[in-house]
Amino acid sequence: MTSILTNTGAMAALQTLRKINDSMETVQNRVSSGYRVETAADNAAYWSIATTMRSDNGALSTVQDALGLGAAKTDIAYTGLESAIDVVTQIKQKITAASEPGVDKTKIDKELRELKNQLASIAESASFSGENWLYNTATAGATTKQIVASFNRSPNGAVSLTTLDYDASQSVMIDTHSAGRGILTKDWVVNQPFGSTATASYFLLSVPGTAGTGTQITIDNSTTNETLGGMLQAVENMLQQLTDSASTLGAITSRIKMQDEFVATLINVIEKGVGRLVDADMNEESTRLKALQTQQQLGIQALQIANTNAENILTLFRQ
Numbered sequence: 059m060t061s062i063l064t065n066t067g068a069m070a071a072l073q074t075l076r077k078i079n080d081s082m083e084t085v086q087n088r089v090s091s092g093y094r095v096e097t098a099a100d101n102a103a104y105w106s107i108a109t110t111m112r113s114d115n116g117a118l119s120t121v122q123d124a125l126g127l128g129a130a131k132t133d134i135a136y137t138g139l140e141s142a143i144d145v146v147t148q149i150k151q152k153i154t155a156a157s158e159p160g161v162d163k164t165k166i167d168k169e170l171r172e173l174k175n176q177l178a179s180i181a182e183s184a185s186f187s188g189e190n191w192l193y194n195t196a197t198a199g200a201t202t203k204q205i206v207a208s209f210n211r212s213p214n215g216a217v218s219l220t221t222l223d224y225d226a227s228q229s230v231m232i233d234t235h236s237a238g239r240g241i242l243t244k245d246w247v248v249n250q251p252f253g254s255t256a257t258a259s260y261f262l263l264s265v266p267g268t269a270g271t272g273t274q275i276t277i278d279n280s281t282t283n284e285t286l287g288g289m290l291q292a293v294e295n296m297l298q299q300l301t302d303s304a305s306t307l308g309a310i311t312s313r314i315k316m317q318d319e320f321v322a323t324l325i326n327v328i329e330k331g332v333g334r335l336v337d338a339d340m341n342e343e344s345t346r347l348k349a350l351q352t353q354q355q356l357g358i359q360a361l362q363i364a365n366t367n368a369e370n371i372l373t374l375f376r377q
Contacts, residue, residue: 067364075357082350088338089347095336104335111332117209117217118325125318127187128205128222132311135191135229138184139304142177142192142231142242146297149173149262149275153290156277167277174263177242181231191226194233194240200226205310207317222317224310229303237261237268241303245272246295251287258285260292 088094095101095108149170156166181193194200204221211217233239245259259272275289 068361071357071361071364075354075361078350078353078357082347082354085343085347085350088343089340092338092340093336094338101336108332108336111328114209114211115325115328115332118321118328121206121209121219122318122321122325124206125314125321129311129314129318131186131189131191131203132205132224132307132314134184134186136304136307136311138180138192138231139229139300139307141180143297143300143304145173145177145180146262146293146300150290150293150297153275153277153286153293156281157283157286163277163279163281170275170277178232178263178265181242191224191229192231194226194230195235197235199233199236199239200230202226205314207314208321222310222313224306228299229307231300232263232265234265234267237264237270241296241299243268243270245270246292247272248288248291248295250284251291258288260289262293262296 087096093100095104098105152166152169152173155161156163182190184190184192189203191200191203203224203226205224206219207222208220209217210220227239230240231242233243237243238245240263242263243261243265245261247257247259250256250258259270260275261270261272262275264270264274275292277286277289
């Protein structure tokens, strides 16, 4: 039966065309945005996972910044200790030279004073972002420094941070509140050489407001070889602690570098994982778009044919 009120062919063609247009709109959105899952309506589970992992990646990016800041602080402290080791080594050489017969010890002491000033300058200058791990001005003393190293998410969804810890009190060269907390300001108790059973204590630097209770390492022509030997042993002990502190900082620097590389790799891997869940395959979508465009043209043509069939009824009423 042919009816002018109900064109079933046109209705069927129109319904097919609507479905094609809906599919085209979806594909065009994927092509323009680059996402297969852009909103929770597209795929709630994948969208939720991707949103959480993107948030975690943002936290990891901040961890990278923290590692960079920590690396800078560690490098500054290590550089200061390395320079201090060189200067203390020179002081050790000067004291050894003062033991030679006929040497003008007052001239050597002038050199020692300049080397001490250099040590004080190194300690006070080894600062980055307001932190100095070699020169302490806090009343309570140097504390353990924490460097944020990683962001963690447990299987139950709980999040936490991992830190790299360094006890800065082990590298303080000068403490302005307590001489006993500074490597160069505290008293080093040593046994006097040359068969003596006596002990003596020596310190290298004094700062305003605090000083060691022992003997400061200074030299004049009346300084005996026994005293020089005690001073030499004290300087050797200082040098050993400076070396140990520098070694610890070097190990932490290496750990920071490895952790930074790991975090960078982890960020890339997470981005790839999220991409597999929500990114659109542009090759697939372009092929699908071309197919839908062809279907759309055929749908329009089918609708035109269906409408033409209805118009043909008019020919039955022409004379």
